Amino acid sequence: MTGFIPACVFQYSTEHLVKKDKVRFYYALKGRDGRSGIVKNLSIEHLGNTVLLVSEQNAPDVDDFLNFWKCKFNKRDFLVKND
Numbered sequence: 001m002t003g004f005i006p007a008c009v010f011q012y013s014t015e016h017l018v019k020k021d022k023v024r025f026y027y028a029l030k031g032r033d034g035r036s037g038i039v040k041n042l043s044i045e046h047l048g049n050t051v052l053l054v055s056e057q058n059a060p061d062v063d064d065f066l067n068f069w070k071c072k073f074n075k076r077d078f079l080v081k082n083d
Contacts, residue, residue: 005080006056006080007054007077007079007080008055008059008076008077008078009054009075009076010052010059010073010074011050011076012071012072012074013050013071013073016070016071028069038061038062042055042062044062056077059075063075
């Protein structure tokens with residue numbers, strides 16, 4: 001399948017976090033400046049409020065990140081068209 005790359009979509013929940021920890025989680029995810037968190041460092045696409053599109057090679061890092069924050073999440077594997 002030429003033109004497609006393997007990727008994962010993570011859908012996560014932060015309902016268990018208290019407000020101050022949600023802020024800390026968001027800073028770790030997006031950075032205080034909105035550009036220096038795990039999303040920027042791993043070239044993740046933030047598709048929605050709690051949805052991330054991650055390359056297959058970076059999926060273990062995101063898995064570890066969400067487990068560190070004790071977030072419940074679903075991970076689905078996809079092939080994404082490489083533009």
